[in-house]
Amino acid sequence: MGKGRxxxxxxxxEKSLEEQLSEKLTINFQKELRNSPLWDQMVAEFxxxxx
Numbered sequence: 060m061g062k063g064r065x066x067x068x069x070x071x072x073e074k075s076l077e078e079q080l081s082e083k084l085t086i087n088f089q090k091e092l093r094n095s096p097l098w099d100q101m102v103a104e105f106x107x108x109x110x
Contacts, residue, residue, distance in 0.1 A: 074082075092098055101110035 098110070
Protein backbone atom coordinates (compact mmCIF):
# COMPACT_ATOMS: atom_id res chain seq x y z
CA MET A 60 0.00 0.00 0.00
CA GLY A 61 1.42 3.36 -0.99
CA LYS A 62 1.72 6.52 1.06
CA GLY A 63 -1.23 8.18 -0.67
CA ARG A 64 -3.49 5.24 0.06
CA UNK A 65 -2.44 5.19 3.73
CA UNK A 66 -3.16 8.90 4.10
CA UNK A 67 -6.54 8.52 2.41
CA UNK A 68 -7.47 5.68 4.77
CA UNK A 69 -6.36 7.74 7.77
CA UNK A 70 -8.53 10.70 6.69
CA UNK A 71 -11.55 8.39 6.49
CA UNK A 72 -11.01 7.37 10.12
CA GLU A 73 -10.61 10.91 11.45
CA LYS A 74 -13.73 12.95 12.11
CA SER A 75 -14.04 16.35 10.55
CA LEU A 76 -14.03 19.46 12.70
CA GLU A 77 -17.77 19.88 12.11
CA GLU A 78 -18.50 16.35 13.26
CA GLN A 79 -16.37 16.76 16.39
CA LEU A 80 -17.99 20.08 17.26
CA SER A 81 -21.48 18.73 16.64
CA GLU A 82 -20.80 15.72 18.84
CA LYS A 83 -19.48 17.89 21.71
CA LEU A 84 -22.45 20.27 21.49
CA THR A 85 -24.90 17.36 21.50
CA ILE A 86 -23.28 15.78 24.55
CA ASN A 87 -23.27 19.09 26.43
CA PHE A 88 -26.91 19.80 25.51
CA GLN A 89 -28.02 16.35 26.68
CA LYS A 90 -26.11 16.69 29.94
CA GLU A 91 -27.66 20.10 30.69
CA LEU A 92 -31.12 18.86 29.75
CA ARG A 93 -30.89 15.91 32.13
CA ASN A 94 -30.03 18.32 34.96
CA SER A 95 -32.95 20.63 34.21
CA PRO A 96 -36.48 20.56 35.69
CA LEU A 97 -37.81 19.88 32.18
CA TRP A 98 -36.24 16.41 32.25
CA ASP A 99 -38.78 15.09 34.79
CA GLN A 100 -41.66 16.26 32.60
CA MET A 101 -40.16 14.63 29.52
CA VAL A 102 -39.63 11.32 31.33
CA ALA A 103 -43.19 11.39 32.65
CA GLU A 104 -44.60 12.05 29.18
CA PHE A 105 -42.36 9.90 26.93
CA UNK A 106 -40.58 7.45 29.22
CA UNK A 107 -36.89 7.54 30.14
CA UNK A 108 -35.62 5.70 27.08
CA UNK A 109 -37.31 7.99 24.56
CA UNK A 110 -36.76 11.19 26.56
